[in-house]
Amino acid sequence: MKGARYYATGRRKRSVARVWLTPGTGTITVNKQSVMDYFRRPTLEMIIKQPFEVTETHGQYDVKVTTKGGGLTGQAGALLLGVARALVQANEEFKKPLRDAGFLTRDPREKERKKYGQPGARKRFQFSKR
Secondary structure, three states: OOOOOEEEEEEEOOEEEEEEEEEOOOOEEEOOEEHHHHHOOHHHHHHHHHHHHHHOOOOOEEEEEEEEOOOHHHHHHHHHHHHHHHHHHHOHHHHHHHHHHOOOOOOOOOOOOOOOOOOOOOOOOOOOOO
């Protein structure tokens, strides 16, 4: 469909990725930079491209992303979820393969808060008997 534009939001840890999907040549732009310039690691680039490989739509959509919060790995995970959700909007038939691959499930793991009287969330100060 010409001129179609699909929007979805992905989240992971403290990261939020806003994803716009348009039919195109397969360029991925993250915060006005190319995906390799922004993430700098081939593994993170591979994570982002997984939904396209599962749905066999590699090179059919241009992706524009604004992302903030967290670190690079969290942002890549947020982008994965956002791209998967946008692909489902583009074509409802993609829902089953993406769901089976686990790309439509938001990872609920968050950082546990630090507790008072100890140096971290679970670590305790050294115990001294005397």
